[in-house]
Ligand SMILES: O=P(O)(O)OC[C@H]1O[C@H](OP(=O)(O)OP(=O)(O)O)[C@H](O)[C@@H]1O
């Protein structure tokens with residue numbers, strides 16, 4: 463599928479910056495303090511959820527100062543579209559999860575179906591504890607279950623279409639250094 467790069471550039475030019483790079487850095491610092499306190503002696507496996515979790519996971523784990531194994535899971539529900547569908551697994555865990563603590567890191571908890579399915583998968587695979595960390599939690603009443611929250615959350619974000627810092631607009635701008643909202647959405 464060909465992409466109109468002028469459109470992609472225009473989207474960024476017109477976007478609203480909701481959080482600057484400095485605000486994202488500060489949020490990751492705070493998340494790291496909590497995770498360092500809670501998981502220091504747990505020998506966890508830390509999974510990034512590809513693709514969106516790549517940036518936050520990479521930057522968060524360098525703030526963690528205890529022994530851990532690191533890997534990735536790949537599950538997608540939006541597939542570069544603006545609304546989510548059925549969860550599609552592209553890569554599952556390579557480690558045995560039996561009796562392990564698992565920390566799942568993703569960019570956003572939106573409706574939460576992705577994280578809920580991943581947590582269930584890890585529990586079914588024998589993990590003794592599954593914790594979740596997200597940079598963003600989108601504020602609305604469409605969560606997979608009422609009151610759903612990650613164990614560690616960086617920033618609450620308004621109910622708009624978001625991109626930057628791992629989140630994409632039609633596959634682009636995951637590299638944007640900050641959190642942006644699409645004009646009119
Ligand atoms: O809370 P939910 O409504 O389930 O949405 C959150 C998920 O959606 C995005 O992934 P996406 O499916 O877009 O794949 P990507 O990570 O490759 O962008 C994001 O990275 C989360 O994993």
Ligand code: HPA
Pocket residue numbers: 540570572622623624625629630631
């Ligand atoms: O607001 C969003 N932006 C990009 N990807 C997403 N995946 C879930 N919600 C979003």
